[in-house]
Amino acid sequence: MPPISELCTIQHKDVSDAAAIKAKNLKSTPKREENLPELTAAYKTIISSLGEDSEREGLLKTPERASKAMLFFTKGYQQSVEEVLNDAVFSEDHDEMVLVKDIEMFSMCEHHMVPFYGKVSIAYMPQGKILGLSKLARIVEVFSRRLQVQERLTKQIAQAVFDAVNPAGVAVFIEGVHMCMVMRGVQKIKSSTITSTTLGSFKENADLRKEFFDQVQN
Template sequence: METNGDQFAHHTIVKKPKPLICRSWSENYDEVEVPGTPKTPRTSTTPGHEKCTFHHDLELDHRPPTREDMLPDMARSYRLLLSSLGENPDRQGLLKTPERAAKAMLFFTKGYDQSLEEVLNDAIFDEDHDEMVVVKDIEMFSMCEHHLVPFYGKVSIGYLPCGKILGLSKLARIVEIYSRRLQVQERLTKQIAVAVTKAVQPAGVAVVVEGVHMCMVMRGVQKINSKTVTSTMLGVFRDDPKTREEFLNLVHSK
């Protein structure tokens, strides 16, 4: 086993002897949309957006205001929340809490400000080989969209290249893009798999996510030791049981 120098992940390269059937992105998979993202991009011609500061001469897709612009409104909302709880937001311990909470929430959801193209940054390399690449135990932190409380865990990704490989750190970056949003674990798992497919168009992609959800630990059933495991298998990982088994054995090995 080789390590890539990151403390949060290990990667393994395993020889895959049989020839691979390469599939193109457009032929096999539909892109997973982020909830809340309009299907039709909003531009300066969209009613109500004529003066939007995010619309420039190039007619870029509509994007939210800068983070600094959002902080005052978010802080006021947190202040109202504190008051609704019966707290005094002006007492010493809470005086700066609305601003701190707003900044923290923006950090927890920074994935909304990132795109796959920006994160990949051309770190895709031509490489003519048929080896399985597995990066496992990538740390993940996200926010449950149902209760706005955290869930966290680890992600393992495997893919079979078809002439292109991805810089190993970029797999961890892809996890960051989609985990740092309001999420459900099932959708997060699929978004990661689809993003890797879109990036390098491999013969197959496999993703396993193991998460601990604070909405189950702190409220509701309050089962402290419960874990949720989700998986997405695309291409040969879905079609070939032996390839899938090999990946799962690598993921669960010590």
């Protein structure tokens, strides 16, 4: 076996190499902000194509402001579930339903690129592991801050929770209001869209599924 001093040198080198690789990967990953000039030019074209004067005082800074806003609305493309969980998975002997209701959600419809918003409720049945409660809201942010359809969003949230803690079951319920229905098209101001996904025990056990839906709809 090598002497302790040599082992420390080897371990230090491994850590240094890992840090260098990580720094190199981060440096090589393009930041979306680098696309700001191109995005700004595109918004300027849109404004002109609408028949407006993109050079008038009120609209002069609008292309840049709109570009920065769109980058924020879609910031989920630069996030991952692993990143937002940040190892906040804990061992706990709890096997009853964990439910977080009415998580506020904002997203962008991929068909018309106008907002939809609403509330998300997430439940899971732990099997020895639990998530920090705020991390459920973080998972919602990762997937909602992208160009989306509500049906896919619901499934992605459910699968992410399932993958994170391997529970017996997961259930997700979303009620959303879509501006593409409110502002254009049929213009039904009071309409809302409900989607749900159930995995594992929530899908297999009708009583458990009913308990979840009763709680989120009350």
